[in-house]
Amino acid sequence: xxxxxxxxxxxxxxxxxxxxxxxxxxxxxxxxxxxxxxxxxxxxxxxxxxxxxxxxxxxxxxxxxxxxxxxxxxxxxxxxxxxxxxxxxxxxxxxxxxxxxxxxxxxxxxxxxxxxxxxxxxxxxxxxxxxxxxxxxxxxxxxxxxxxxxxxxxxxxxxxxxxxxxxxxxxxxxxxxxxxxxxxxxxxxxxxxxxxxxxxxxxxxxxxxxxxxxxxxxxxxxxxxxxxxxxxxxxxxxxxxxxxxxxxxxxx
Amino acid sequence: xxxxxxxxxxxxxxxxxxxxxxxxxxxxxxxxxxxxxxxxxxxxxxxxxxxxxxxxxxxxxxxxxxxxxxxxxxxxxxxxxxxxxxxxxxxxxxxxxxxxxxxxxxxxxxxxxxxxxxxxxxxxxxxxxxxxxxxxxxxxxxxxxxxxxxxxxxxxxxxxxxxxxxxxxxxxxxxxxxxxxxxxxxxxxxxxxxxxxxxxxxxxxxxxxxxxxxxxxxxxxxxxxxxxxxxxxxxxxxxxxxxxxxxxxxxx
Numbered sequence: 001x002x003x004x005x006x007x008x009x010x011x012x013x014x015x016x017x018x019x020x021x022x023x024x025x026x027x028x029x030x031x032x033x034x035x036x037x038x039x040x041x042x043x044x045x046x047x048x049x050x051x052x053x054x055x056x057x058x059x060x061x062x063x064x065x066x067x068x069x070x071x072x073x074x075x076x077x078x079x080x081x082x083x084x085x086x087x088x089x090x091x092x093x094x095x096x097x098x099x100x101x102x103x104x105x106x107x108x109x110x111x112x113x114x115x116x117x118x119x120x121x122x123x124x125x126x127x128x129x130x131x132x133x134x135x136x137x138x139x140x141x142x143x144x145x146x147x148x149x150x151x152x153x154x155x156x157x158x159x160x161x162x163x164x165x166x167x168x169x170x171x172x173x174x175x176x177x178x179x180x181x182x183x184x185x186x187x188x189x190x191x192x193x194x195x196x197x198x199x200x201x202x203x204x205x206x207x208x209x210x211x212x213x214x215x216x217x218x219x220x221x222x223x224x225x226x227x228x229x230x231x232x233x234x235x236x237x238x239x240x241x242x243x244x245x246x247x248x249x250x251x252x
Numbered sequence: 253x254x255x256x257x258x259x260x261x262x263x264x265x266x267x268x269x270x271x272x273x274x275x276x277x278x279x280x281x282x283x284x285x286x287x288x289x290x291x292x293x294x295x296x297x298x299x300x301x302x303x304x305x306x307x308x309x310x311x312x313x314x315x316x317x318x319x320x321x322x323x324x325x326x327x328x329x330x331x332x333x334x335x336x337x338x339x340x341x342x343x344x345x346x347x348x349x350x351x352x353x354x355x356x357x358x359x360x361x362x363x364x365x366x367x368x369x370x371x372x373x374x375x376x377x378x379x380x381x382x383x384x385x386x387x388x389x390x391x392x393x394x395x396x397x398x399x400x401x402x403x404x405x406x407x408x409x410x411x412x413x414x415x416x417x418x419x420x421x422x423x424x425x426x427x428x429x430x431x432x433x434x435x436x437x438x439x440x441x442x443x444x445x446x447x448x449x450x451x452x453x454x455x456x457x458x459x460x461x462x463x464x465x466x467x468x469x470x471x472x473x474x475x476x477x478x479x480x481x482x483x484x485x486x487x488x489x490x491x492x493x494x495x496x497x498x499x500x501x502x503x504x
Contacts, residue, residue, distance in 0.1 A: 069354070071324075071325070072323075072324070072325055073326060073352070073355060073356060073357070074352075074354035100325070100326075101326075103325060103326045103357035103359075103469070104357075105325070105356075105479060105481060107355075107484075130465060130468045130469060132461070132465060143495065143498045145498065145499075147496065147498055148494065156458065156461075158461030158464070159461075160461070160464040160465060161468075168460060168464050170458060170461030171457070172454045172457050172458050172461075176451065195448055196447055196448045196449070196451065197448070197449040197451075198449075199428065199448065202455075203448075204501075205423070205424050205501040206410075206424050208420060208500060209384075209408075209409075209410030209411075209422030209501060210410065211487075211491070212412040212420050212491060213382060213384060213410050215485055215487035216382045216412050216484065216486070216488075217481055217483065217484055217485075218484065218485075219484050219485045227357060227479055229357060229468075229469055231468040231469065232359075232468065232469055232470070232471050233468055233469075235463075235464050236464060236468075239460075239464060239467075242402055243395065244400075246395045246399055249456075249457040249460050249461060
């Protein structure tokens with residue numbers, strides 16, 4: 001495998017983010033996400049994104065997201081110009097600080113880019129909360145029968161805590177290859193189509209459903225929707241036993 | 253296409269359900285679901301299931317589901333021995349009668365079989381509620397690399413209302429062919445594997461995530477989880493315009 005010139009060390013990542021104007025806490029959040037993405041084999045979402053951030057339209061390193069509705073079963077967040085990574089970090093922190101008694105739907109408006117959704121879902125699961133999260137991204141997937149791009153690659157991540165300490169984290173993009181893969185030179189642009197081959201209509205249908213779910217709840221622009229809930233049961237250990245050592249979603 | 257001997261008329265469906273002991277209202281609910289499934293090209297979930305119901309273990313046509321927790325942002329339902337179809341019908345009716353101000357998570361325990369999830373999601377969307385719903389089914393999907401069945405075919409249905417009157421309804425099973433298809437003789441049993449061909453690990457990951465999400469929230473046995481929410485926006489008309497006449501999920 002070729003060495004990637006854009007892969008940087010954690011210290012480099014911090015220095016580059018500080019140079020973009022991010023404060024200490026925001027730098028820590030962003031660096032941890034990017035370094036984790038590299039470590040989990042998702043370099044398209046990793047430290048290679050730091051240079052790309054410099055070209056982010058209207059990048060405002062001082063912007064902070066705001067929770068504009070906070071109810072037991074529902075929260076709404078506005079990015080207020082903050083990067084989606086920082087919006088989701090704030091959402092995660094808030095859920096862990098004030099978890100729902102049962103379940104809560106959290107909607108984030110104007111919250112791109114969100115990076116690796118499984119990363120945020122894993123943090124919630126490690127804090128004991130069952131999580132499902134989806135987010136829209138720029139329209140890149142067309143109808144399997146052709147036509148213009150209609151939906152983002154719209155990943156769905158689901159994380160479930162486990163008493164054995166290691167949550168299950170499923171994190172699936174509806175695209176054959178993600179834009180991150182293409183950015184990292186690991187996939188050709190023409191692979192940014194719904195996955196599934198002759199059943200690509202299934203991944204396309206999921207991408208459409210998730211796209212409109214987010215748009216209906218968050219409003220215009222790119223957004224994210226999370227379901228966070230306290231588990232009533234602890235199904236992961238028995239599931240791992242049934243799988244008898246097979247590698248499960250989210251395992252390293 | 254061969255005529256299916258098990259396809260029955262709506263009147264026949266009603267008569268057969270009454271003969272199984274179902275009351276007038278329950279018969280109406282079940283017949284409408286089965287006839288709609290036939291009409292939408294899903295005969296594996298259609299009237300062919302009526303004879304199959306006769307062999308349902310412990311079938312109790314008089315059982316009624318019960319809502320055991322009813323909060324603004326969360327509901328929990330127990331089937332109390334009622335068929336999943338009737339549980340979801342009661343859940344749908346309750347959401348439309350008492351919709352969430354913002355959003356609500358609804359969990360159903362012991363709620364098999366649920367039939368066509370898109371059917372229930374469509375009803376909620378027709379009533380103005382954005383809906384995502386998933387449900388577990390008997391374990392039939394194995395790891396793409398082999399081994400025992402680990403998850404159900406675990407469909408995910410997402411329905412979004414539209415001011416143009418026709419909701420978008422995405423309804424995707426994680427299996428290449430559903431058990432219903434196999435029951436109806438439309439697919440071989442060996443097609444009950446995660447869809448996606450050489451990317452079947454994606455559908456498998458979604459099936460695992462949905463399986464454990466439902467099990468963590470509902471507890472043991474088969475269950476269902478719904479997210480229902482009032483839309484903040486009306487994205488479907490613009491999406492249809494962008495798609496420029498292409499057939500979208502849920503269109504006939």
